[in-house]
Amino acid sequence: MTREAALNAALFVALIGTALVAQALGEGFIITLATKAAIFALAGVGLNLVLGYGGLVSFGHAAFFGLGGYATGILASHAMSGVPVATLPFTLNGSTEMLAIWPLAIAASGLAALAIGALSLRTSGVYFIMVTLAFAQMIYYLAISWPAYGGEDGLSFYVRNTFPGLNTFDPIQFFAICAGLLAAALGLVAVLTRSRFGLALRAARQNESRVVAVGIRPYSIRLLAFMLSGMIVGLAGSLYADLNRFVSPAMLSWHMSGEIMVFVILGGVGRLFGPVAGALAYIALEHLLGGVSDYWQALLGLLLLAIVIYAPGGLIGLIAGRRHV
């Protein structure tokens, strides 16, 4: 086992262990924190596919996080009111089944990512950052000004959605769902980035014209990566909505895009478990320092600065050493 593989395993054990110990001690709040860390890590894993492996600095991934969340909230609230979400072109009823909600949340965020990616990937560099940000802000303002689903106030749905065979109200069981999906997403990204597709994606990050010169169009490779990334982040958004039983435009705001980016950068850009390390560190810092001082975000800023300057491989890179990707 390489050092990085050992570190990755340790990180995952730490996440699960925290939740299990908290369960044994009856610390429900800590389980919720671990759940939040798993969900944020999942969002980071999604973003890492484009940011880390593809070198595409998307500043608009809150759009997919929020769309996944809103899809969940809207379906759940319609299930409660009994009014169909839509009757044309086909009847779409609300649902409180996670297994029905997830595919729709993933599809909604995936379609949005396809559309946003198709346009923004025609630009590069700072323009790409700005275009992705602009699209996300458009969706944010749409959510604010659309009163049907709470507008600025957001949308509560009071009862967590259900999963067959599990009691999702039990924090540890809901945690298990989130951790399971995180593991699945990590597996998916590990396989994808080693495949031919991943080879082309990683090559395009490093030298685009070289990739073109061997006959591969980076655009289509990147667009698919962007869409898959949006789908994973959308699933994270769905879980986040269920964690809080509430969605609001904040999930769609650029702060959220920045936060997801922080998980990735803090943990290690382009490292498989970077977002896991980053989300764990973020939640731990927020929990430990947030109580002490309102200025914990400033400390986080300093930490980020130090990471970017002295340890571009993030926490994973600090511990496991450099690696070429």
Added chain:
Amino acid sequence: MSEPILDLHNLRKTFGALTATDDVSLTLHPGEIHALIGPNGAGKSTLIKLISGELRPDSGTIRFEGQAIDRLGPAARARLGLARSFQVSAVIPGFTVLENVMLAVQGASGASFRFLRPALRDRALTEPAQFHIAHVGMGTRAHMPAADLSHGERRRLEIAMALALRPRAFLLDEPMAGMGTEGARDLTAILSELRTEAPILLVEHDMDAVFALADRISVLVYGRIIATGTVAEIRASEAVRAAYLGDAA
């Protein structure tokens, strides 16, 4: 002479007021090395980019194996078998030598949308890649990151990548640039062998290499071809001497 593989017809390209390619017509025939020489800024790299599709001409046509390729993008042209190397050495620095060449094999195969099998365990990629790496004498370097290679080795890697594209024609832009005399001599031997794979359009400043390798030479000055001929003809040409070769010849 046989049908040309590559046939440029009245190409013109301007950048604002500057005419970088001025009514250039040129052919590349099977088995030949056609050298393109000329002073800095003459438009040699521009011409290579027009052929590879990175730049679009203002007018003129390019035929490749009898087919007009003017409407094709650079990736599509590469898949047809136009293999290009860059003036500034261009490899994927974070990849190993093997991964670099695998990428080229993958590009030529046209199958990049495969998601499950690890590329490093895909023998349809690794076996041809190893073969081409051995061909350019880099067998012992296969697992070294490209960033750690010497300049000359990186040039060889580029040739291996070009070979992996199963090229029908090579476009090589100053492959000797920045190499010592010894490296240049080695590469000259490799290029001389390469012509049996596919003809080469060779942009090169190293006159020893050009005179040793070229079957024909075209001289480009201010975007115009002022002479095309055999090595002997170009060496003897007064116009070429005046415009370009100076004391070198």
